[in-house]
Amino acid sequence: MEILNKNIDGKFYAKKVLKKIYPLSQDFLYKFNRRPSLAVIIVGDNPASKIYVKNKIRVAEENNIQSIEITLPAQTSEEELLKRIDSLNKEVEVDGILVQLPLPKHISEQKVINMISPEKDVDGFHPINFGKLYMGIPNFIPCTPLGCLYMIKNEVRDLNGKSAVIIGRSNIVGKPMASLLLSSNCTVTITHSKTENLKEHCKKADILIAALGSPEIIDDTYVNENTIIIDIGINRVEKPKEKVKSKLVGDVNYEKVYHLANKITPVPGGVGPMTIACLMHNTIKAAYQNQKHNFIDLLEEHT
Numbered sequence: 001m002e003i004l005n006k007n008i009d010g011k012f013y014a015k016k017v018l019k020k021i022y023p024l025s026q027d028f029l030y031k032f033n034r035r036p037s038l039a040v041i042i043v044g045d046n047p048a049s050k051i052y053v054k055n056k057i058r059v060a061e062e063n064n065i066q067s068i069e070i071t072l073p074a075q076t077s078e079e080e081l082l083k084r085i086d087s088l089n090k091e092v093e094v095d096g097i098l099v100q101l102p103l104p105k106h107i108s109e110q111k112v113i114n115m116i117s118p119e120k121d122v123d124g125f126h127p128i129n130f131g132k133l134y135m136g137i138p139n140f141i142p143c144t145p146l147g148c149l150y151m152i153k154n155e156v157r158d159l160n161g162k163s164a165v166i167i168g169r170s171n172i173v174g175k176p177m178a179s180l181l182l183s184s185n186c187t188v189t190i191t192h193s194k195t196e197n198l199k200e201h202c203k204k205a206d207i208l209i210a211a212l213g214s215p216e217i218i219d220d221t222y223v224n225e226n227t228i229i230i231d232i233g234i235n236r237v238e239k240p241k242e243k244v245k246s247k248l249v250g251d252v253n254y255e256k257v258y259h260l261a262n263k264i265t266p267v268p269g270g271v272g273p274m275t276i277a278c279l280m281h282n283t284i285k286a287a288y289q290n291q292k293h294n295f296i297d298l299l300e301e302h303t
């Protein structure tokens, strides 16, 4: 009997995107005599943030994108950080700027996001980019939702009229995800911590996006046999009963839903790799636009 593999392979899709990035960064170097560049700022020493930044820088370098890592101590003042961003905004040869979140409590994340020039905002969090996305005229689309949509469109050829349910309404994940699915003609339900009858909403979903930040909370009582599950959550949990001390899990209980769901993104190896690939995509896009050069969005056919 054939064993059906229900996994949506994020590493495969990330490779597919990155395969298009490398020749473009070579072309950029040839045309403009420099590499596309990405400045990454990290404040403090949150261990998860350090790993994310390390991975982003590694993938940038592998793809011929110059990375500028700026590590600031946790006690850095908000004013100092805003000044650093302002000077990066003015650096002609810096194409993309990313500030790794979360920031220490004394710094306003919104002020920091607002400070990044919308033309260099490769995370797509600036209000101008957020507004453009909601108006259906996107420029920089947040990397995680963009990567999810790319995978969904590759897996579900026709999204017209599909029911998409999103658990989570954050500005960086839930809301942009909703906007992208709405633009793709899905019928979208956004749920959150105050939603009543969450399970009933989720059970009706053709596409279920879990972005709530609670480890393995979504089990087989939330899904039906047609549901395509995109698990955005990344949670490190202790696993005393298993051989490992701790491991990464999603917001979905993979073991419990796998037998029932139609398809699912595993954690790790699902949404994570696509997020980084989309960051590279946005950086290349920012670099070409910075040079006032036409850039055909690589993901357009699938976004």
Ligand code: NDP
Pocket (backbone or CB within 6 Å): 144, 167, 168, 169, 170, 171, 172, 173, 174, 191, 192, 193, 194, 195, 198, 211, 212, 213, 214, 232, 233, 234, 235, 251, 271, 272, 275
């Ligand atoms: P936030 O904490 O900003 O938002 C969580 C959202 O989930 C909120 O809207 C909250 O509702 C809602 N929520 C929380 N608990 C419940 C519940 N029990 N039932 C229904 N809704 C609930 O998180 P983010 O959006 O930043 O991130 C979500 C997850 O995605 C995290 O695990 C994060 O680590 C992961 N992530 C992964 C990325 C990747 O590359 N794979 C990138 C970014 C994030 P309310 O608004 O009412 O509080």
